[in-house]
Amino acid sequence: MMALSRARRWCVALPLAGVAYLMVPGALPAQAPQAPTPLSLAEALRLAKGSSESVGIARAGEQRARGQVGQRRAALLPQINTTLNWQKQLQNQFAAIAERSNSSGAGGGTGGGSDTTSAADNPITRIFASQYNFNFGLSASQPIFTGGRLRADVRAAQVARESAEIGITSAEAQVQLDVTQAYYDALLTERLSAIADSTLVQAERTLRQVQLTRNVGSTSEFELIRARVTRDNQRPQLLQARTNREAALIRLRQLLDLPANQPLQLTDSIAESTAPVEAAETFTSVNVDAAQVLALDPRVQRSVASVVSATDTTARARAAVRQAQKSVDVAQLQLKSTKSQRLPQLSATTNYQRLAYPTGVLPRSLADFFPNWTVGIGLSYPLFTGGRVRNEIVAAEAGVIEARQRLKLAQEGATLDARLAALQLTEAESNWQASIGTASQAQRAYEIAEVRFREGISTQLELSETRVQLQQALANRARAARDLQVARKRLELLPYLPLSQSGSASAAPSASTTTGPSR
Incomplete structure (x- = not known):
């Protein structure tokens, strides 16, 4: 009996142990990590063309407009049914009348000269x-003859289809800009995450140096506590940077319709090759020429001028302006079609x-x-319509006026947008040129400060300040590179982009709070 009860307990315990084994994290054999997929910006732009929902909506609008052109043209052709x-x-009044007539004729017949022909015959x-x-x-x-109404309807439908085709181009350009911005946002967040990692490692190294000097009695407890607090305060920034990096990658995968868990390896670089840093001039006087200090770098002017000259920044080249002009043409054709209702309509049947x-x-x-x-x-001929035609003409004329005003607004907005895009490129180019030598100088300053602190020449406060300056310089350089790439792409796609609501590009992610671009 004891052996039987022991066997029963084992029969119950073994399945429970198996379930517990499956529930313990790491009990199952770990799956091999998926190899990251290399992704360049050109490949990302190619993938976005076939996966963008906004482009699909624009193409559906063009297809609808094409169908409407066929509908309007069909009205000019014969209609055969x-x-x-x-x-x-089941009951027929004529059959009932004929039957009653036959009955009356049969009952009243005299056989004389009366007509005996049945009504049914x-x-x-x-x-x-x-x-x-x-x-x-x-x-x-x-x-x-329809007074030109049908031909005006056909032409209006054709102009609407041309406007829809411009909409496809505009949607594709907006997708390219969104993907470019998301791609460089992901590169930027990766760079900021690497900077945060490096800063935490530097803080940890400082803490260990302070710990060693504390063990031999050369440093006070206050210095040790401050070094530990500095190290611990860096961890939230590290976690935030990693979260921002994952959010940017998720946003990029979403734009490209890639699996959410697919690792990506971005092959393009966010920074260009740096120009050599010119040696500082030796000043013999403390006098400063304000005009010289505040003057724009000639390299920036040349770079911006080359990009602007390669793009048509005129208002008439903008997709939104061309669409607004098409809207004016459609409104005028609709007005012509409405006025044709006052003319006689002639048709053959x-x-x-x-x-x-x-x-x-x-x-x-x-x-x-x-x-x-x-x-x-x-x-x-509409002899009297109760004022319907007259009021339809008034409404159509108002549509023409509204379309012309919208065209004027689009032209003004396009001019402003072009100016803002050029100014943003100038700002981004200036920031990039200014950040070329700052990061290397900040790195050298930190190396010197670390040696001074290790030799006991400087304090921990000086080392911390130098570390913060290095982190800020590296982050500024990464943001400047990202802003420069996005500003150049925006100016390149400017003729095809929709008008900006505020006339300004979306802000770049900061070193502490980086968010993905708006779609």
Whole structure:
């Protein structure tokens, strides 16, 4: 009995142990990490063309406009329709009249010279009193003169389709800019994360040096506590930087319709090759020329001028302005179509039918069908519409005025947008040129400060301040590189981009709080 109870306990314990084994983290064999997929900016732009929802919506709008052009053109062509009807009458007034007439004639007949012909033998009575009707018809109509209304409708639909095609180009350009911005945002957050990692390592190294000097009695407890606090305060920034990096990568995957867990290896670099740092001039006086200090770097002017000259920044080249012009054309054509309602409308019609009135359910032969063919020309004129046409013309004229005002707003907005894009590129180029030598000088300053602190020449406060300066210089250089790339891409795509709502680009991620771009 004891052996049996022990066996039962083992039978219960073994499955429970298996479940516990599965629930323990790491108990299952770990899956091999997925290799990161190399992704360049050119490849990202190629993937975005076929996966963007906004581009798909714009293409659907162009398809709808193309269908509307076909609808308007169909109104100019003959309209031909066929009908086929079969009908059985359960009660027929003409059959009842014929039957009553036959009954009266049979009861009152005298055999004299009266007509004894049955009413049912009359062909007209046969048609109206037939129990079954079979009708096949063919009708056609062709507008002859509509006062230009149909042709104006066709032209308006064509202009609307051209506007939809411009919308596709604009949507594709916006997607390219969004993907470029998301790509460089991801590179920027990776760089900021690496800076945060390096800063934490530097803080840890400082803490260990202070700990060593504290162990030999050369440093006070206050210095040790401050070094530990400095190290611990760096951890939240490190975690925030890593979170921002993952958020930027998720945003990039979302734009490209890639799996959310697919690792990416961004192959392009956010920074360009740095120009050699010019040696500082030796000043023999403390006098400073304000104009010389505040003057724009000639290298910046040349770089901005080369980019601006390669792009058509005029207002008429903008996609939004061209669409607004198409809207004016559509409004004018709609006004013309509305005014044509005051003119007579002339159309030709024809209707061909074959009618049968069989005595049975279906006709027995083609001889049972009788032809019925009509041809006509119709003329219609709106003699009195209660003011409907007049008010429709007033509304159409208001549409033209509104479209022209929107065109003017688009032209003004395009001019402002071009100026802002050039100013943003100038700012980004200036920041990039200014950050070229700052990072290397800050790195050298930190190395000197670390040696001075290790030798006991300087204090921990000096080392911390130098570390903060180095972190800020590296972050500023990464942001300047990102801003420069995005500003150049924005100016390159400027003719095809929609107008900016505020006329300014979205802010770049900061060193402490980096967020993904708006879609």
